Amino acid sequence: MAISDLDFPVGVVARSHSDSAQLAQALAENVAGALRDAIDSHGQATLVVSGGRSPIAFFKALSQQALPWSKVLVSLADERWVPVSHEDSNEALVRRHLLQGPAAEARLLGLYHSAGSLEEAARLTEQALTDLPSIDVLILGMGTDGHTASLFPNSPNLDEAMDRDGSRRCLPMLAPSVPHQRLTLTLPVLKAARLQILSIEGQGKLEVLAQAMQQPDQRNMPISAFIDAPLEIYWCP
Numbered sequence: 624m625a626i627s628d629l630d631f632p633v634g635v636v637a638r639s640h641s642d643s644a645q646l647a648q649a650l651a652e653n654v655a656g657a658l659r660d661a662i663d664s665h666g667q668a669t670l671v672v673s674g675g676r677s678p679i680a681f682f683k684a685l686s687q688q689a690l691p692w693s694k695v696l697v698s699l700a701d702e703r704w705v706p707v708s709h710e711d712s713n714e715a716l717v718r719r720h721l722l723q724g725p726a727a728e729a730r731l732l733g734l735y736h737s738a739g740s741l742e743e744a745a746r747l748t749e750q751a752l753t754d755l756p757s758i759d760v761l762i763l764g765m766g767t768d769g770h771t772a773s774l775f776p777n778s779p780n781l782d783e784a785m786d787r788d789g790s791r792r793c794l795p796m797l798a799p800s801v802p803h804q805r806l807t808l809t810l811p812v813l814k815a816a817r818l819q820i821l822s823i824e825g826q827g828k829l830e831v832l833a834q835a836m837q838q839p840d841q842r843n844m845p846i847s848a849f850i851d852a853p854l855e856i857y858w859c860p
């Protein structure tokens with residue numbers, strides 16, 4: 624299967640690349656262009672990225688792009704509820720691989736807060752996110768269960784997090800994989816991004832994407848709620 628075999632809704636743009644390195648470079652150049660445009664348009668740019676393993680090559684390529692990084696605010700689509708010193712921290716991943724070189728001048732709004740409970744941490748993050756401007760560029764990944772950000776199927780707060788009219792910007796979530804306790808931006812915040820990009824690699828994830836397109840119930844495969852305009856999908860075998 625190739626991504627060109629999938630029949631996406633109008634307004635969804637699919638881009639196929641030969642390998643991870645070529646995808647990372649192309650995505651970095653396109654995102655850098657969108658950030659420059661946002662800065663030209665309204666004086667600053669807000670970039671929200673996802674964690675995991677796949678984005679590392681993209682982060683490294685983007686960090687080397689020439690643009691007024693001091694005018695860029697970077698934040699996260701989700702976070703594991705672990706301290707930034709923890710090996711599983713998404714904030715640490717972004718600091719290690721993206722906020723380097725020219726991009727070291729960017730500001731970072733992390734999601735992690737220490738608290739007595741995950742719910743209290745989410746309330747503190749909710750307050751902190753009042754400082755998050757509207758998102759110019761959003762980078763999503765996807766798990767093989769159809770999750771994106773930390774919108775996991777069957778997670779206790781999924782219905783509230785996926786409510787298009789919901790009021791929360793951040794909610795506590797539970798993942799099936801360690802670290803189980805997560806913080807996620809909610810669907811209304813994510814889907815308000817001007818440029819929404821889904822970056823996935825491999826046949827397995829392409830088949831999951833195809834399955835999600837057939838899946839009317841976004842609870843079972845939350846990614847399905849994002850497969851409409853304006854979405855750009857980057858894929859390589």
Ligand SMILES: O=C(O)[C@H](O)[C@@H](O)[C@H](O)[C@H](O)COP(=O)(O)O
Binds near residue numbers: 675700766772
């Ligand atoms: O915190 C996270 O892990 C991410 O935000 C998560 O949503 C990720 O994008 C997918 O799980 C894919 O992860 P991989 O790129 O590692 O497959």
